[in-house]
Structure formats: structure tokens, C-alpha cells
Amino acid sequence: MAEQHHREVLETAPDWVLVGRATEGDTVAFAALVRRYAPMMRAYARRILPGTAELDDVVQETFITAWEQLETLENPDRVKSWLMRITSRKAVDRVRALRPHTDIAALEVPGPQHSDPPRRHEASAGVQALREALADLPDTERQCWVLREIGEYSYDEIAEQLELPASTVRGKLARARQHIIVRMEEWR
Incomplete structure (x- = not known):
């Protein structure tokens, strides 16, 4: 019963409270941030990525990075924009990874005949x-x-x-x- 009440209180708590609690290791507070911002992050990633197959991976990677770097967030009130920046970087990284790359070292281009x-x-x-x-x-x-x-x-x-x-x-x-x-x- 106490755990259910804890979750309900955290659902309406301001971002700075959730960030503070999550920084101290409170996974329930971090889960509240996930529920609050995952849909928006997914929608944002959808605008960057060419397809939908990568969306959930990008959001999940964003939250993993956020959990690992939460202590570096200087202003807990700005967690939303911080998460969106991480989402953007992760999505752009996925777009880059999808681009075809040519291994320059593997190319054997003959020199010009009149070189x-x-x-x-x-x-x-x-x-x-x-x-x-x-x-x-x-x-x-x-x-x-x-x-x-x-x-x-x-x-x-x-x-x-x-x-x-x-x-x-x-x-x-x-x-x-x-x-x-x-x-x-x-x-x-």
C-alpha cells in the first residue's frame, strides 16, 4: 500500500523532485520520468529517423544514457530539454549509421594515366x-x-x-x- 502511494505521489511531482530522487537511486522516481517523457521522445525521434523500427531503441538508449549521466544534469528543472537533446543525438547517430559508407582503404583507384x-x-x-x-x-x-x-x-x-x-x-x-x-x- 505504501509503495502504491509512493508511485502516485511521484506521478504528479515536479521534474526537479523526480530528478533529485532518481539521482539518489530511486528507480520508481526515474520510472515516473520515463512514463512522463517517453511518448514525447518517441514522437520527436520519429521526425528524425527514416522509419519506425529504430524508435524504441533510440528512446531506450536515451534513458540508459540519462540514468548513467543524471548526476551531470546541472538544472533538474530542465530535464525535459536535456532528455530531448540526448534523444536528438541518439537519433542522428542512428541516421548516420544507416548511411552507406565506403571503406576508403579498400578502394583501389588507379592513378590518372598522365600522372x-x-x-x-x-x-x-x-x-x-x-x-x-x-x-x-x-x-x-x-x-x-x-x-x-x-x-x-x-x-x-x-x-x-x-x-x-x-x-x-x-x-x-x-x-x-x-x-x-x-x-x-x-x-x-
Whole structure:
């Protein structure tokens, strides 16, 4: 009877109380958080993932991570947004894992037939110039450029990954591209 009353009280308790109790090892309080936020997390993951087969796994992995890292949550009142961020990262990780990958080391690409030393030197110098241009970019602009141009991420994926608004990502990408165009002008 006392355990039933404990559960009923926790169902209506504020988030900060549930987080505090769960941090102290109260699995009933953590279960109340699971019941409170699992449907919303599942709906959110559904918007990111291409299918529904992975939804429950993502939500379960999120709660496992949350249980393990609950002590790191600085503001217990913000547990909802914290759980949604973890859900987002887990869902994006699943999307990335579903993308086809090519093992570059396994590729045997023949060199160009006319791969004479001057052309190889020019190509090497171009790659080095691009490295230097990227190194000159501020960190966030470089990360946006690499994720978009090399990783082929969407603007929304980059925004989620870097925890930035999509409009900021667009601006940083525009600045990064302009910088690289200017720096690479002689290689056109």
C-alpha cells in the first residue's frame, strides 16, 4: 500500500523532485520520468529517423544514457530539454549509421594515366592550400563547412550536431565558403 502511494505521489511531482530522487537511486522516481517523457521522445525521434523500427531503441538508449549521466544534469528543472537533446543525438547517430559508407582503404583507384610529377605536385599543393584555408577559419565555421561539404550533412543535421540555430549554420557556411573561394582563387 505504501509503495502504491509512493508511485502516485511521484506521478504528479515536479521534474526537479523526480530528478533529485532518481539521482539518489530511486528507480520508481526515474520510472515516473520515463512514463512522463517517453511518448514525447518517441514522437520527436520519429521526425528524425527514416522509419519506425529504430524508435524504441533510440528512446531506450536515451534513458540508459540519462540514468548513467543524471548526476551531470546541472538544472533538474530542465530535464525535459536535456532528455530531448540526448534523444536528438541518439537519433542522428542512428541516421548516420544507416548511411552507406565506403571503406576508403579498400578502394583501389588507379592513378590518372598522365600522372606526371608536375600534376601530382600541383594537386598536392592544392590540397595543402585547402588545408591552410580551413585552418584559418574560426572553429565553428570550419566545423560547419566540413560537416556540409565533406560529411554531406543537411543544414538541420549540422544545427543539431553543433547545437546552433539553422540560420546561424547558414551564415557560418556562407562566410566559410566565401573565405575558401578567396583563398583558393589561384587554384581555379
